[in-house]
Amino acid sequence: MLTVSIRFAAAWLSRAARRGGWMAEGGRACAVIWMLCLLCTLGGGRLVWGQTAKSKTAAVTCATCHAGVVANYVHAPMRHAMEAAGGNPVLDKHPNLTAQVGGYSYSVQTKDGKSTYSVTNGTETLTLPIKWMFGTHSQTWVLEKDGHLYESYVTYFARGEQLGITPGDQRITPTNLTEAMGRKLPIWETQECFKCHASGAVDGAKLTLDTLRPGLDCERCHVGAQQHMVDAEHDNFKTLPKSLKKMDAENVSNLCGSCHRTWDTVMRNHWQGPAFVRFQPYRLEHSRCFIGNDARISCLACHDPHQGVDHNDAVYDAKCLACHGAGKVAAAETVAAGAVTPKICPVSKDKCVSCHMPKVELPGGQAVFTDHFIRVVKAGEGYPD
Amino acid sequence: MFFAPISKAVTEGASNSKDNRAGSWSLWGSAWTRVCLLLLVCVSMAAAEQSALVAAVVQNRQNPQDAQHGQQGAASFDELAGRAAAARDGGNLPLAIDLYGQAERVKPDWAEGWFYLGMLQYSANAYPAAIDAFNHLLVLQPGMPPGMALRGLCEFETGAYDDALRDLEQAVAKGAANQPRNEQILRYHLAELLTRSSRFQDALAQYKFFAAKKIEDEDVLVGMGLAGMRVALLTKDVPAGDREMYQAAGAAGYALLAENTQEADGLFTQLFARYPTAPNLHFFYGFLLFPHTPELAIEQFKSEVSVAPSNLEAHAMLAFSLMITGRYSEAEPEAELVLAKAPDMEMGQLALGRSLAEIGDVKRGTDLLNQVLQADPDNLEAHLGMASVYSRTGRREDADREHKICRSLAK
Numbered sequence A: 001m002l003t004v005s006i007r008f009a010a011a012w013l014s015r016a017a018r019r020g021g022w023m024a025e026g027g028r029a030c031a032v033i034w035m036l037c038l039l040c041t042l043g044g045g046r047l048v049w050g051q052t053a054k055s056k057t058a059a060v061t062c063a064t065c066h067a068g069v070v071a072n073y074v075h076a077p078m079r080h081a082m083e084a085a086g087g088n089p090v091l092d093k094h095p096n097l098t099a100q101v102g103g104y105s106y107s108v109q110t111k112d113g114k115s116t117y118s119v120t121n122g123t124e125t126l127t128l129p130i131k132w133m134f135g136t137h138s139q140t141w142v143l144e145k146d147g148h149l150y151e152s153y154v155t156y157f158a159r160g161e162q163l164g165i166t167p168g169d170q171r172i173t174p175t176n177l178t179e180a181m182g183r184k185l186p187i188w189e190t191q192e193c194f195k196c197h198a199s200g201a202v203d204g205a206k207l208t209l210d211t212l213r214p215g216l217d218c219e220r221c222h223v224g225a226q227q228h229m230v231d232a233e234h235d236n237f238k239t240l241p242k243s244l245k246k247m248d249a250e251n252v253s254n255l256c257g258s259c260h261r262t263w264d265t266v267m268r269n270h271w272q273g274p275a276f277v278r279f280q281p282y283r284l285e286h287s288r289c290f291i292g293n294d295a296r297i298s299c300l301a302c303h304d305p306h307q308g309v310d311h312n313d314a315v316y317d318a319k320c321l322a323c324h325g326a327g328k329v330a331a332a333e334t335v336a337a338g339a340v341t342p343k344i345c346p347v348s349k350d351k352c353v354s355c356h357m358p359k360v361e362l363p364g365g366q367a368v369f370t371d372h373f374i375r376v377v378k379a380g381e382g383y384p385d
Numbered sequence B: 001m002f003f004a005p006i007s008k009a010v011t012e013g014a015s016n017s018k019d020n021r022a023g024s025w026s027l028w029g030s031a032w033t034r035v036c037l038l039l040l041v042c043v044s045m046a047a048a049e050q051s052a053l054v055a056a057v058v059q060n061r062q063n064p065q066d067a068q069h070g071q072q073g074a075a076s077f078d079e080l081a082g083r084a085a086a087a088r089d090g091g092n093l094p095l096a097i098d099l100y101g102q103a104e105r106v107k108p109d110w111a112e113g114w115f116y117l118g119m120l121q122y123s124a125n126a127y128p129a130a131i132d133a134f135n136h137l138l139v140l141q142p143g144m145p146p147g148m149a150l151r152g153l154c155e156f157e158t159g160a161y162d163d164a165l166r167d168l169e170q171a172v173a174k175g176a177a178n179q180p181r182n183e184q185i186l187r188y189h190l191a192e193l194l195t196r197s198s199r200f201q202d203a204l205a206q207y208k209f210f211a212a213k214k215i216e217d218e219d220v221l222v223g224m225g226l227a228g229m230r231v232a233l234l235t236k237d238v239p240a241g242d243r244e245m246y247q248a249a250g251a252a253g254y255a256l257l258a259e260n261t262q263e264a265d266g267l268f269t270q271l272f273a274r275y276p277t278a279p280n281l282h283f284f285y286g287f288l289l290f291p292h293t294p295e296l297a298i299e300q301f302k303s304e305v306s307v308a309p310s311n312l313e314a315h316a317m318l319a320f321s322l323m324i325t326g327r328y329s330e331a332e333p334e335a336e337l338v339l340a341k342a343p344d345m346e347m348g349q350l351a352l353g354r355s356l357a358e359i360g361d362v363k364r365g366t367d368l369l370n371q372v373l374q375a376d377p378d379n380l381e382a383h384l385g386m387a388s389v390y391s392r393t394g395r396r397e398d399a400d401r402e403h404k405i406c407r408s409l410a411k
Helices: A002-019 A022-042 A049-059 A067-073 A089-093 A177-181 A187-197 A225-233 A249-260 A263-269 A274-278 A280-286 A313-324 A326-333 A352-356 B004-012 B023-029 B031-043 B047-061 B066-089 B093-106 B111-123 B127-140 B145-158 B161-173 B180-196 B200-212 B218-228 B240-257 B261-274 B281-289 B294-307 B312-324 B328-341 B346-359 B362-375 B380-392 B396-410
Strands: A096-101 A104-111 A114-120 A125-129 A132-134 A140-145 A148-152 A154-157 A162-165 A182-184 A359-361 A368-370
Touching: A089 A104, A096 A154, A096 A162, A104 A154, A114 A177, A125 A140, A125 A177, A132 A187, A140 A154, A140 A177, A148 A177, A148 A187, A177 A182, A187 A249, A187 B261, A187 B294, A249 A263, A249 A280, A249 B380, A263 A280, A263 B380, A263 B396, A274 A280, A274 A359, A313 A352, B066 B093, B066 B111, B093 B111, B111 B127, B111 B145, B127 B145, B145 B161, B145 B180, B161 B180, B180 B200, B180 B218, B200 B218, B200 B240, B200 B281, B218 B240, B218 B281, B240 B261, B240 B281, B261 B281, B281 B294, B281 B312, B294 B312, B312 B328, B312 B346, B328 B346, B346 B362, B346 B380, B362 B380, B380 B396
Parallel strands: none
Antiparallel strands: A096 A104, A104 A114, A114 A125, A132 A140, A140 A148, A148 A182, A154 A162, A359 A368
16 A cells, blocks of 8 residues: 555656646645655654565555545545445444334344344234345335345334335325335336445446446546556556536536436426425525536535534525625626626525525425425415425 | 238138237237227327318218218218128128228218228238228328228228338328337338338337337247348348247347336347357347446447447447447547548448547538538537537637537437
């Protein structure tokens, strides 16, 4: 690991030198030197050159160069979009979940790191191991029976710390034990589920569950990261993944929307109603203040995907005031006629999102989402599609 | 043959009633069962339509024109009508036809009589005479769904396929297929005719009914295979040597439409291995996957264009799928290829327009999207493209307007 870092450092330095940009690259060069010192310290000050050939390939990870980001990401929700069997904090905390739905009794038992999902109609019982656990707070399970994959009919909801019918499955009335166990997933849905909740689970058109890694790794968003690591090891920095920081709000929405659903996707599917409030890029694009070429309204303006979501409403005030602050409004008023002038809220300058991004309950009331359709909410107003 | 009992019923008589090849379809083996079932077309009419028919019949019986027939004529008509109904109820097909014919000669504006006469003629395989009866009925009751449905079925039997398609399509649109057995008959024939006229997508929409209802039959599968592989033939015209392939393709499509997707994937994979050069097999699978997962459909359309490089529809679907999934740089050359050969193809215009607009050529991209909107102002996909372009280029008011249009169209 150390060897590789040194090679990276050397490459950066040589690049900077080639560009004649020591001033421009000075900060980075200093950072590299600092990192070298740190690594030497962490490694006991010994440079283990002799291990280079054997260990360098195995040791290279994103963390090799991006240690801080990776350290944060370890705790991010996207990293835990799927939990590994045997290390599931939700089920470890609730080792005995039960529910009665219709004529069926459900039981999710966890013991010694192994979880099982059972359903019974009183005379017959179906018990299956839980292999794939989707979600960090609320959690739905994908089960395997006779070579087919099923979405569990009941889900654990963090809000009430209990089991309830999986969102979208309320319309299903099970007619047998297998249907009561779960909804048989079509191949396209399994692909989408695993693609957005795990890594290495889909290869082209095929599901490759044997290579699945729970949660999303760097490559999911930073396409080309794997190649970049390989090339960087050989001092080749020409194959950098596309910088997401330079993307406009429209592109960021589309990237995030590949899992969280884009505005286009919702429109094309004619989805309506509060069940779709959970698709944030779509809701955000509804907002009057959304415009594709303004980075201040992109998903990344408020959220760092490498970190957890901050539930302190006040944290987001600065983002709103970046456009709706008094100084910003005055500046906007000086631009050409016809430009939209951001308004200043007459009520408050604190906790903007608490009023302008209301919480919406999913049908069934099992979960609550922040509506990303930023707007002036009027009293008594229904959910706006 | 799945639907053969319909036409064979009268000639083969009771022998067909022993035919259990199609389960409940053997019910069609009896001519009189057929009559009774066809009566359901009328019985299952929407209440308003029933009322209209009854009102018309009552009106006809009270029509002042009756006076022209004289007291003697009216009495004869009532007697004939009564005897005709009794013969029909008693299962005496030839007598019933004769009596209804006589009654109609006395009172040619008797709609109910034309309906029963047409239906009885149809049951007797006298299709031209049945068409004539339904023509009279539809003059008296224009657009009456059961009349159109039955005339369409008769036209199908006489080989007047374009007329049959027109009638059956209108009848189904107006609700004639609102009773389970009728629905199967009407949708199957309509699907066949849609396939024959190269309206493959519409045909598959009709066949989807059979998969959803788990109605599986050899002819349905062959028909579905033809529609899926875009072969404009009726099932009866399929060369014997090709029938197995179309049936297998239909079975794979049926499995997918019945949401047995893993089974469908396996069946399609077997088909690809067995018929590696058959055109439109990959297209069929891709077409069925597209509404659910354009990503997976792309793989099939790519395979299709490698099997049949000149398949323009496959190139168009590939370009469109790539565009839908945001792979604009890949979509652009495919769409260019499509538009070079078919400049007016809307799908190509949309794929190229959106792709160009997204990858930088905003001018040409918006021109193409506007071209689509000129021909089809409510095209959601074109409006989505325009909304994206305006948003990306900071034209807030235009973007707001397009967003509103999209929201309205999406409802």
